[in-house]
Structure formats: structure tokens, C-alpha cells
Amino acid sequence: xxxxxxxxxxxxxxxxxxxxxxxxxxxxxxxxxxxxxxxxxxxxxxxxxxxxxxxxxxxxxxxxxxxxxxxxxxxxxxxxxxxxxxxxxxxxxxxxxxxxxxxxxxxxxxxxxxxxxxxxxxxxxxxxxxxxxxxxxxxxxxxxxxxxxxxxxxxxxxxxxxxxxxxxxxxxxxxxxxxxxxxxxxxxxxxxxxxxxxxxxxxxxxxxxxxxxxxxxxxxxxxxxxxxxxxxxxxxxxxxxxxxxxxxxxxxxxxxxxxxxxxxxxxxxxxxxxxxxxxxxxxxxxxxxx
Amino acid sequence: xxxxxxxxxxxxxxxxxxxxxxxxxxxxxxxxxxxxxxxxxxxxxxxxxxxxxxxxxxxxxxxxxxxxxxxxxxxxxxxxxxxxxxxxxxxxxxxxxxxxxxxxxxxxxxxxxxxxxxxxxxxxxxxxxxxxxxxxxxxxxxxxxxxxxxxxxxxxxxxxxxxxxxxxxxxxxxxxxxxxxxxxxxxxxxxxxxxxxxxxxxxxxxxxxxxxxxxxxxxxxxxxxxxxxxxxxxxxxxxxxxxxxxxxxxxxxxxxxxxxxxxxxxxxxxxxxxxxxxxxxxxxxxxxxx
Numbered sequence: 001x002x003x004x005x006x007x008x009x010x011x012x013x014x015x016x017x018x019x020x021x022x023x024x025x026x027x028x029x030x031x032x033x034x035x036x037x038x039x040x041x042x043x044x045x046x047x048x049x050x051x052x053x054x055x056x057x058x059x060x061x062x063x064x065x066x067x068x069x070x071x072x073x074x075x076x077x078x079x080x081x082x083x084x085x086x087x088x089x090x091x092x093x094x095x096x097x098x099x100x101x102x103x104x105x106x107x108x109x110x111x112x113x114x115x116x117x118x119x120x121x122x123x124x125x126x127x128x129x130x131x132x133x134x135x136x137x138x139x140x141x142x143x144x145x146x147x148x149x150x151x152x153x154x155x156x157x158x159x160x161x162x163x164x165x166x167x168x169x170x171x172x173x174x175x176x177x178x179x180x181x182x183x184x185x186x187x188x189x190x191x192x193x194x195x196x197x198x199x200x201x202x203x204x205x206x207x208x209x210x211x212x213x214x215x216x217x218x219x220x221x222x223x224x225x226x227x228x229x230x231x232x233x234x235x236x237x238x239x240x241x242x243x244x245x246x247x248x249x250x251x252x253x254x255x256x257x258x259x260x261x262x263x264x265x266x267x268x269x270x271x272x273x274x275x276x277x278x279x280x281x282x283x284x285x286x287x288x289x290x
Numbered sequence: 291x292x293x294x295x296x297x298x299x300x301x302x303x304x305x306x307x308x309x310x311x312x313x314x315x316x317x318x319x320x321x322x323x324x325x326x327x328x329x330x331x332x333x334x335x336x337x338x339x340x341x342x343x344x345x346x347x348x349x350x351x352x353x354x355x356x357x358x359x360x361x362x363x364x365x366x367x368x369x370x371x372x373x374x375x376x377x378x379x380x381x382x383x384x385x386x387x388x389x390x391x392x393x394x395x396x397x398x399x400x401x402x403x404x405x406x407x408x409x410x411x412x413x414x415x416x417x418x419x420x421x422x423x424x425x426x427x428x429x430x431x432x433x434x435x436x437x438x439x440x441x442x443x444x445x446x447x448x449x450x451x452x453x454x455x456x457x458x459x460x461x462x463x464x465x466x467x468x469x470x471x472x473x474x475x476x477x478x479x480x481x482x483x484x485x486x487x488x489x490x491x492x493x494x495x496x497x498x499x500x501x502x503x504x505x506x507x508x509x510x511x512x513x514x515x516x517x518x519x520x521x522x523x524x525x526x527x528x529x530x531x532x533x534x535x536x537x538x539x540x541x542x543x544x545x546x547x548x549x550x551x552x553x554x555x556x557x558x559x560x561x562x563x564x565x566x567x568x569x570x571x572x573x574x575x576x577x578x579x580x
Contacts, residue, residue, distance in 0.1 A: 024400070066393075066397060068391075068393065068397060068401045068404055069397075069400055071400075071401070071404040072400045072407075073408075074372070074404075074407075074408040074409030075365070075368055075369055075372060078365055078368050079365055082364070082365060100392050100393055101390075102390050102392070102418055102440075103356075103358065103390055104443065104444065104445035104448075104513075104518075105445060105446075105447075107312070107356060107358055107359075110314070110358040110359055110361075110362045111358045111361070111362075113362045114361040114362040114364075117362075117364075118363075118364040119364030119365045120361065120364060128390075128392055128420055129451070130418055130420050130440060130443075130452070131440070131443050131445055131447065131448050132445070132447030132448055132449065132450035132451060132452075133450060134445050134446055135445065135447070150392075150420060150421070153394065153420075153421050154394060155394035155395060155422070155424050155425065156395075156424055157395075157421065157422030157423040157424040158394075158421050158422055159422065160422035160423060161419070161420060161422060161462070161465060161466060161469065162420070162422075164457070164458070164462075164465060165456065165457045166454050166455065166457065166462075167454070167456065167457060168454070172451070172454075172456075172462060175451060175454060176451060179450060179451065223394075228394075
């Protein structure tokens with residue numbers, strides 16, 4: 001099971017973090033030089049991502065590649081998205097494509113195909129379960145592929161729908177948690193966790209704690225740490241009693257670390273490495289306190 | 291406002307329908323011949339879509355292009371997606387990109403950019419509002435761009451979450467309807483409808499009727515007619531008392547019409563045209579009965 005592979009890598013590296021390669025053009029140090037040349041911009045982005053991957057691959061188990069930061073640059077951007085995922089995979093990292101896909105059954109089947117073959121192949125894909133089971137089932141059934149379904153998102157307005165309480169006593173996100181847990185029941189690996197994971201934001205630690213009880217076999221992808229304001233203690237709130245069960249994402253905090261006072265004078269890749277080490281220590285510290 | 295343009299086209303043509311160019315490779319008449327040659331497959335798909343657009347553009351106001359049928363063919367497929375939208379636009383049709391995008395604010399901003407500029411430019415984009423306002427607001431504010439947000443989807447399992455009743459007495463989809471209606475309040479055109487529309491499936495007519503009352507300024511994109519089992523009466527159930535307020539989608543029913551007994555002997559483009567005429571008559575008849 002792919003979830004077991006991810007957990008094994010996290011254990012080996014002692015690092016439950018994933019770096020988000022959300023490489024917006026203006027994150028590139030040479031942006032001003034290449035901004036008006038689409039091809040040079042694409043090449044610079046591939047190189048930027050590749051140099052960061054090269055630097056962190058031995059201490060960070062996974063990358064999350066957010067598709068739209070590439071889609072926003074059109075067809076050339078999609079090439080960079082594809083190349084980045086391929087390079088990360090070849091470098092031995094676990095690859096999460098962050099695309100939050102969702103559709104009816106027949107169409108979800110196409111999405112599953114798109115992300116299981118060829119140019120957009122990945123290990124995990126983020127999905128949105130608003131359409132229910134028939135939109136999710138096409139993603140299941142392959143031991144080497146997993147999904148993370150949105151449950152409780154990290155953004156301020158996530159609660160507008162997700163926090164509302166249903167007549168059955170559950171909130172909408174808890175109900176979603178039950179659905180997600182059910183979808184993953186048939187693909188639980190030796191680790192005790194399922195290939196069907198959940199997105200649970202670092203910015204809502206008490207909800208994350210409750211969700212851990214509600215979905216004991218569901219691995220959490222935790223966005224919202226760092227730039228979005230979530231601290232390490234909040235980020236690991238949904239981890240289990242053994243300090244496992246989740247992986248915390250940071251994007252801008254790592255790939256734009258070179259812009260921070262703290263990492264001043266370092267190259268972008270060195271700064272990303274240093275920030276990754278700092279993040280690991282931060283999370284490990286929080287897990288010890290937990 | 292783009293919604294006014296869409297409604298004007300519907301009125302002029304007397305046809306509240308949109309054709310879904312969900313062109314899976316095996317829908318092509320020459321699929322067996324090109325299946326193993328990615329470039330030939332891509333070229334055949336562009337030609338297939340272009341010939342259908344050429345044929346129907348004077349009687350059908352809009353096309354809906356479902357991104358994943360192209361994404362599933364990788365980078366070359368994305369080129370076909372882009373070319374298809376461009377060709378439809380140049381042919382004078384309104385273009386809906388069906389991608390059901392959703393993310394947190396900063397990322398939604400990138401999506402809005404991706405679909406407002408360059409290769410993936412479109413008139414309308416489908417979105418999923420599970421993340422609340424900050425994930426939707428970046429799509430608003432341009433008079434010539436609109437969105438359709440999922441409210442009540444056409445698939446069998448859509449109700450697993452959407453139909454549950456909240457403590458406040460509304461179902462989840464009714465609550466979503468209220469959110470969607472609010473997002474659209476500041477971009478209502480002369481037609482009385484907003485640039486923020488809703489996806490309301492043809493397969494749930496009584497819910498569509500109730501939603502029409504709940505969101506009087508929200509234009510409906512209605513999937514589920516035809517291949518998914520929704521009839522014409524169900525498809526127009528959410529239209530207003532003037533027989534306006536919605537557009538009904540058919541994909542396989544039109545682009546694969548040449549495979550049906552009814553249109554036997556016709557070319558795929560002629561069959562698509564004939565099926566589009568039949569669909570128009572079917573919807574117009576249902577509106578008269580309404």
C-alpha cells in the first residue's frame with residue numbers, strides 16, 4: 001500500500017513533513033529577468049523545483065505539487081507540472097498532486113485515469129467529496145495510488161459550510177469524515193492507515209483532535225502550517241498517540257525561505273533546506289510535547 | 291455581464307441547451323486507427339470537436355468543455371482542451387470550462403488567473419464551494435467572466451452529503467444555494483440573473499423547483515439530461531415562470547449521437563446537429579407544458 005510506503009519514509013527520516021511546490025512565477029529569484037519570456041520562465045521553474053528537490057530529498061519524504069500554480073502559466077506550465085512530478089518521483093520522493101478533483105462517476109473515472117497514467121502520474125491525489133461515493137470510488141482499488149479527501153480545510157471561511165451542524169448531531173465536516181473513513185475501509189495497510197486519507201487543516205487543532213478519534217485509520221494531510229498561521233502544536237494535534245498518522249505541509253515557508261530575514265544570504269535551495277530542517281525540528285518538538 | 295450575453299444567445303436561438311464536448315478518445319469514429327498514436331489522436335480530437343462546433347454553432351448557444359477528458363490524455367490532451375475552447379469562442383459560442391475547481395483564497399486566485407488568461411481562457415468556469423467564500427471570491431469581479439457553483443449534482447450518490455438536513459432546517463445543498471446566491475448578489479445583470487450561477491441536476495426536478503424559489507437571481511446549469519437519465523420535463527423544472535433561468539447540458543447524447551440507431555447512416559457531425567435539434571424541440575416542448 002502506498003500509505004505504508006509514505007509512513008515508512010516518514011519514520012526513516014524522522015520527519016512528518018511534505019514540501020509544497022506551489023511555485024508561482026514571482027517566487028523565482030530571477031523572475032524579473034524571465035517574466036516576459038514564457039519558455040525561459042518554464043525552464044527556470046523546472047530548474048527551481050529540481051534544485052529544491054535535489055537538496056531536500058534525503059530529509060523530506062514527500063512533495064505536494066499544487067496543479068494551479070502551473071495551470072496559471074498555460075500549456076507550458078502544465079509541462080512544468082508534469083516534469084516536476086516526474087523529477088520528484090525519480091528522486092525517490094512520494095508525490096502528492098494537489099488538484100482537489102471532484103465529479104460524477106463516469107468523469108471521476110477519467111480523473112483517476114489522468115492521474116494514474118502518463119504525464120500526470122502521481123502517488124496521491126487530493127479530492128473533494130461533495131458529490132459522494134460514486135465520485136470517489138473510481139480513485140480506489142490500486143494499492144500504489146492513494147487520495148486525500150477534503151474534510152476540514154485550513155482557510156478562514158472553510159467553516160461556512162463545514163462547521164454547520166446536521167440534525168444527526170454531526171457537523172458537515174464530521175459527516176464528511178465518516179464518508180471518507182468508509183471509502184478507505186477496504187484499503188488499510190500494514191501500518192493501520194488507509195490509502196484514503198483526509199485533508200485536515202493545522203489551523204483547527206481541536207477539530208483535528210476530535211477527527212483523529214472519529215477516523216482512527218485515516219492518515220491526515222495537514223495544510224496551514226507556517227505561512228497560513230498554523231503553529232507546530234496545532235499541526236500535530238490530529239496525530240495519534242504514537243506521534244504518527246499525519247504529514248504536515250509547508251509551501252511558501254520553504255520554497256520562499258530565501259526571502260526571509262532568517263535565511264538571508266543563502267541560495268534559494270540552501271534556504272529551503274535550512275527551513276526544512278527547522279520545520280522538522282519544530283514538528284518533532286511539538287510531537288514530544290504532545 | 292457575461293450572463294446577459296448567454297441569456298441573449300439562448301433567446302435569439304430559442305434554445306436553452308449547451309453541448310458538452312466531453313470527447314473521450316473512444317468516442318472518435320476513427321479511434322481504432324489513431325489509438326496508438328498520441329499525436330494523431332490529439333489531432334483527430336481537435337478535428338472532431340471543430341466539426342461539431344461548426345455544425346451546431348448557429349443553433350446552440352454554448353459548449354461545455356470538461357477538462358478531464360483532455361487531461362486524461364496528458365499534455366497533448368491539454369493542448370486539445372485549449373484549442374477546443376479557442377475554436378468555440380472564435381465561432382461565437384459561449385464557453386463553459388467544466389473543471390469544478392476549489393481551493394483556499396490564495397490558490398483560488400491562481401485558478402481565477404488560469405481561466406481568465408491565455409491558454410485556458412473561458413467565459414464560465416464550474417467551481418465547488420465546499421471551502422466557503424474565500425475560495426470563491428477570487429473568481430468574482432470581472433463582468434465578462436462567470437462561474438457555476440455545484441449545488442445539487444445530478445449523480446446518484448450526490449445526496450449522501452448534499453441531502454442531509456442541518457439543524458437550521460435547510461439541507462446541505464439548500465445551505466450551499468444560500469451561499470452561492472450571496473456570492474452572486476453583486477453581479478446581477480440586466481437580465482435579472484447573476485454571473486454566479488449554480489449547477490442543479492436534471493435528475494432531481496422537485497429539488498430544482500424549490501431551488502428556483504430559494505435563489506431567484508441564480509442561473510442554473512443543468513447536467514444529467516439524456517445519457518444520465520434526466521428527461522426534458524425534469525431538466526426545465528428549475529426554470530422560471532418565463533421559461534428562462536437555465537441551460538441544459540447534454541454531452542454523450544449529442545457527440546455520440548452517430549452511434550445511436552436513430553441517427554444511423556449520418557456522419558458524426560450531422561448526427562450531432564440532428565440530435566441538437568431534437569434536444570431543442572424536446573426542451574421547448576417541456577417548457578410549453580410547464
